[in-house]
Amino acid sequence: MPDINYKLIQLEEVDSTNEYAKKLVLHEDILDTYVVVANHQTHGKGRLGRKWESPRGMGLWISIILKPGKSHEEMVWTNFMVSVTVCEALKELTRLLFELKWPNDILINGKKICGILTETVNKNKKVFLIIGIGININQQDFPGPLDGSATSLFIETQTVWDRWVILEKIMSGFDDNNINLSPEIITRWKSLSGMLGHRITVVQGDHTFEAMATDIAKDGALVVERNGRAEKLYAGDVHILVN
Structure with missing residues (x-):
């Protein structure tokens, strides 16, 4: 069990930690940072309505509830800060090379090991941020798709990991980065990215196109070059093309 300075809620099973966190915000007075941890999610949430596979005891399935008060700009920075925090924590614990992929994936050797889903809840004219984090830790294999x-982490290191050690490492970095939140976090994100300077495919609904990923804008958009022109992307499913 980690040494913590936030409110920890442990659940054996839940549909989704993000959904649980939303209900908590709506029905309780949230005066501190909360972390909801589940041993198993029956309907874990990924981006674009996808299901996040969350087998019992095999990963870290959490949602962080942040107190309101952040500006829109700070909310954008927070999304990048969480990715940076998790990536740096995993790197320090394992000494492996992890890379960030816009908007919120963490990869190793081109494969996804962590997904982050940020959602908001409006209550009494205040906006609460809910940050869902799913990290694959001790799975030995994955279903067909x-x-x-x-x-x-087990597949990459052949070592069984303690999820509480990982949670403590993440939240320690989270506290420091949240207190010192600034635009510099986007620069740190870019230094950990494995996609900038590479060709990518972008899927937006039924539309798919190729482009060159060149930068992250101050407002969090992915800047790409397509047909000789720079464009900003605010949504989409991105895949790095292998040369």
């Missing part, structure tokens, strides 16, 4: 595209 994910085979070849997902990985875990």
Whole structure:
């Protein structure tokens, strides 16, 4: 159990830690940072309505509830800060090379090991941020659709990891980065990215196109070059093309 300075809620099973966190915000007075941890999610949430596979005891499935008061700009920075915090924590614990992919994936050897989903809840004219984090830790394999595209810390290191150690490391970095939140976090994100300077495919609904990923704008948009022109992307599913 980690030494913590936030409110910890432990659940054996839940549909989704993000959904649980939303209900908590709506029905309780949230005066501190809360972290909801589940041993198993029956309907874990990924981006674009996808399900996040959350087998019992095999990963870190959490949602962080932040107190309101952040500006829109600070909310954008927070999204990048969480990715940086988790990436740096995993790197320090394992000494492996992890890379960030816009908007909120963490990869190792081209495979996804962590996904982050940020949502908001409006209550009494205040906006609460809910940050869902799913990290594959001790899975030895993945079901068919994910085979070849997902990985875990166990697969990469052949070591069984303690999820509480990982949570404590993440939250320690989270506290420091949240207190010192600034635009510099986007620069740190870019230094950990494995996609800038590479060609990518972008899927937006039924529309798919190729482009060159060149930068992250101050407002969090992915800047790409397509047909000789720079464009900003605020949404989409991005895949790095292998040369």
